[in-house]
Amino acid sequence: MSRDGTPAAVPSGVPSGVHRTVHTPVDEAVEKPVDGAGEAGAAVDGPVDAGVPPTPAQLRSAAPGPPVRSCGPLSLLAVSLLCALGALAVDDWQQAAVALLVQLLCLPLVVGRGASPGRRLVPLAVAALSVGWSTVLAGDSDEPLRTAATAALRLVVLVLPGVLLLGWLDPGEAGDHLAQRLRLPGRVVVAAVAALGQLATLAQVWDQVAAARRVRGLGAGRSPLSRARWAASTAFGLLVDAVRRAGRTAVAMDARGFAAAGVDAPRSWALPAPWRRADSVLLAAGALVAAVPLLVRLLG
Amino acid sequence: MSTTLTRSSSPGRWRTVDLVTAAVLGVAFGVVFWGWAVVYAALSPVFAVLAPLSGLLGGVWLLPAVVGALVVRRPGAALLAELVAASVEALLGSHWGVGVLVSGAVQGLGVEIAVAVFAWKRWGVGVAVLGGVVAAVLEGVYELFAYFAGTWTLGFQVLYVACFALSGALVAGVGGWALVRALARAGALGAFGAGRELHRRG
Numbered sequence: 001m002s003r004d005g006t007p008a009a010v011p012s013g014v015p016s017g018v019h020r021t022v023h024t025p026v027d028e029a030v031e032k033p034v035d036g037a038g039e040a041g042a043a044v045d046g047p048v049d050a051g052v053p054p055t056p057a058q059l060r061s062a063a064p065g066p067p068v069r070s071c072g073p074l075s076l077l078a079v080s081l082l083c084a085l086g087a088l089a090v091d092d093w094q095q096a097a098v099a100l101l102v103q104l105l106c107l108p109l110v111v112g113r114g115a116s117p118g119r120r121l122v123p124l125a126v127a128a129l130s131v132g133w134s135t136v137l138a139g140d141s142d143e144p145l146r147t148a149a150t151a152a153l154r155l156v157v158l159v160l161p162g163v164l165l166l167g168w169l170d171p172g173e174a175g176d177h178l179a180q181r182l183r184l185p186g187r188v189v190v191a192a193v194a195a196l197g198q199l200a201t202l203a204q205v206w207d208q209v210a211a212a213r214r215v216r217g218l219g220a221g222r223s224p225l226s227r228a229r230w231a232a233s234t235a236f237g238l239l240v241d242a243v244r245r246a247g248r249t250a251v252a253m254d255a256r257g258f259a260a261a262g263v264d265a266p267r268s269w270a271l272p273a274p275w276r277r278a279d280s281v282l283l284a285a286g287a288l289v290a291a292v293p294l295l296v297r298l299l300g
Numbered sequence: 301m302s303t304t305l306t307r308s309s310s311p312g313r314w315r316t317v318d319l320v321t322a323a324v325l326g327v328a329f330g331v332v333f334w335g336w337a338v339v340y341a342a343l344s345p346v347f348a349v350l351a352p353l354s355g356l357l358g359g360v361w362l363l364p365a366v367v368g369a370l371v372v373r374r375p376g377a378a379l380l381a382e383l384v385a386a387s388v389e390a391l392l393g394s395h396w397g398v399g400v401l402v403s404g405a406v407q408g409l410g411v412e413i414a415v416a417v418f419a420w421k422r423w424g425v426g427v428a429v430l431g432g433v434v435a436a437v438l439e440g441v442y443e444l445f446a447y448f449a450g451t452w453t454l455g456f457q458v459l460y461v462a463c464f465a466l467s468g469a470l471v472a473g474v475g476g477w478a479l480v481r482a483l484a485r486a487g488a489l490g491a492f493g494a495g496r497e498l499h500r501r502g
Contacts, residue, residue, distance in 0.1 A: 080398035088446070120393035126341045127395040131448060134351030138456040151449045158446070162397030166390050187319055192384050195323030199388060202331050231335065236482065239328050243371075243488040246324035250317035259316050 055271050056170040061278075068110045068165070070278035073174035074181060079286030080162035086290035087158035089297055093146060096153035099292045103160055106289060110164045117164055124159050128152045157293065161286070171196040173271075180273040186262055194249060202242060209237040314374055317491050322368045326381040329364035330388025336360050337395065352456045355440060355463030359471025361403070362435045365411040366428050366476030371483070373423060373493050378415065378431070379408035399446060406442050410435025423494065429473030436468025437461055 054062075061070040068076075083103075090096045111117050132152030141147035175193035178184045213219070213234060220230035253259075261267045340357055347354040368381025386404025394400045414431035415423075440461035444450060452460070480494050489495030 077398070081401075084398050084402075090449075123337060123341070123393065123395040124397070126344065127447075130344050130348075130351075130354075133348055134354075135448065135451045137348070138351045138452040140453040141451065147451050151451050154449055155447060159395070159397035159399065162390070162399070163393055166398065167393065169391065171387070171391065187314070187316070188380065191316070191319035192323045192326075192380070192387075194320060195327045195384060196387065196391075198324060199327055199331070199391075202328060206331070235332055235335075236479075238331070239325070239479070240483060240486045240488045242324050242328040243321060243483060246321040247317055247491055249324070250315070250320040253320065254316050 052272065053270075055176075055274065056173040057274075057276065057278075060168075065112045066108065066110055067278070068168055068282060069112075070276065071168065071282045072177055072274070072276060072279050073169050074177045074275070075279035075282045075286070076165045076169050077174070079282055079290070080165045082287055082290035083161035084158050086293050087154055089294040090150070090154040090157060091297065093150040093153055095293050095296045095300070096150060096157050098296050099157045099289075100153060100160075102289055102292045103157065106285070107164075109285075110168075117167065120163050120167060121160075124156065124163055127159065128155050131155045161289070173273075176269055176271050177273040179267075180269055181275065186267045187258070190253075190258070194253070195246070198242075198245065198249075201245075202238060205241050206234065206238050209234050209241065213237070314376075318372045318374055318377070319380070321492070322372045322377045322380045323384045325368050325371065326364050326384025327388055329367070329381070330385040330392075332363075333361070333385060333389050334392055337389075352452070352460035353463055355436075355460045355465075356467045358436060358439070358464045359432065359467030359469075359473075359475070361439070362407050362411070362432055362468050362472035363476050363479070365408045365435055366431050366472045367480055369411050369415050369431060370423050370428060370477060370480040371489060371492055371494055373420065375412070375416070375420060378411035379405070382408035382411070396447065402446070403439060403442065406438050407435045410438040425474060425477045428477040429469045432468035432471070432473030432476065433465045435472065436464040440464035 055072075057070060057072045063069070087096075087099070090099065129152070132148040135148040135151040136144045139147050172193055175189045179186045179189040213230075218230070218233075220227045343357065344354065347357075362382075364385040365378040365382040369378035371377070372381075383401070383404045386400045389400045390398060396403065411431035411434070414427055414434050417430070418427055444452065444457050444460065450457075480489070481498070483489050484495045484498040487495070489498075
């Protein structure tokens with residue numbers, strides 16, 4: 001993948017792959033299986049070592065940033081899940097506060113100096129407020145504020161690591177690792193990665209559909225109701241285009257032998273999916289952070 | 301249709317177009333979710349008065365699973381579409397962090413249960429409604445325990461799940477079914493059973 005992978009394109013809180021795969025989403029997704037699919041063994045004996053481009057994690061490592069940039073997708077996902085699981089042990093606001101403090105102490109390892117994760121954290125703030133407030137209203141505790149603070153803090157402890165860590169996840173890289181390391185079915189993984197590569201394209205399609213509708217006099221009115229109807233019908237146009245695009249993508253993939261690959265010989269991949277030292281470090285440190293609520297509960 | 305490159309006889313064998321369409325539907329709904337999350341946040345003060353009613357907004361989250369199942373008509377289609385939609389949400393940064401991936405799995409499984417009850421043979425509005433309801437109930441229970449820490453009173457919890465189920469039946473079930481019909485009418489589903497049936501009938 002990413003022959004254009006300049007280190008400068010490394011994210012500032014936005015998943016890098018979403019942008020990186022913008023330019024040629026179909027080609028990129030399709031190239032991968034083709035490498036190993038056909039060409040009568042040429043790919044097996046070819047100059048693999050010289051030609052293998054760096055993985056996204058290696059590119060990120062080369063660029064400046066917080067230490068977590070060197071980690072691959074599996075350790076990011078695993079630690080996010082572990083931290084969410086660990087937060088389920090919280091049953092008091094003090095435990096949640098200690099756990100949150102530990103997470104905040106780890107923040108410099110995850111967030112770069114220049115990049116502000118603020119935009120990714122807005123939904124979390126809204127969610128914590130709504131959970132806290134609804135607990136005050138809908139709970140039956142003797143101390144509603146205490147219960148609400150516990151519920152809201154617990155939610156922050158549960159969600160925060162995932163929101164920040166998944167910002168470093170590259171969809172294409174995640175596909176490589178899920179298929180090669182976790183042995184998930186290759187066809188499904190590649191199809192999902194191909195679809196995720198169209199994320200940015202879909203945003204452009206939205207603009208095109210909206211512009212085309214405006215030219216035809218189908219703009220949104222002023223009232224919220226008319227805006228909602230306009231958004232719904234534009235979304236329908238987006239869906240129609242997405243399904244048609246999927247059909248074309250599938251034809252392109254099959255034309256390159258996608259369906260047949262992996263039947264006679266194992267499917268091969270353009271990029272390796274190495275588990276690196278940074279992954280082990282993140283997993284160990286993340287498991288400790290995830291265990292904080294449980295430890296505090298057992299000790300306290 | 302030019303899109304039926306690989307033919308399949310058994311419902312278990314996926315064609316490439318099945319895989320890609322289920323995944324792309326997931327991505328498209330992920331984009332819709334992104335907009336819906338803004339609406340959700342804007343409307344949440346309204347529900348501050350009676351929090352369990354916010355379940356009424358929940359049906360939208362189940363749409364990819366229902367639409368994916370009705371379009372692709374294969375075991376696992378609902379799960380794939382919903383998981384991809386959840387991944388998009390997680391990548392863009394969601395309310396619930398990595399929790400959306402669990403939600404995606406729970407919701408997808410709910411719809412899978414409903415279509416499995418009919419042995420992957422019925423694809424009408426009834427199956428869609430059942431799928432929406434099962435997925436909504438599973439997701440509602442998961443949310444109450446994972447996010448709201450089980451702090452609500454039993455009455456409120458039941459009301460929340462009931463609202464979610466109603467929304468799942470109407471928005472995801474009837475709405476998803478109507479959406480698939482509209483997609484078929486627009487001529488987008490030529491490679492799938494839903495599109496072929498429409499043309500055979502009329």
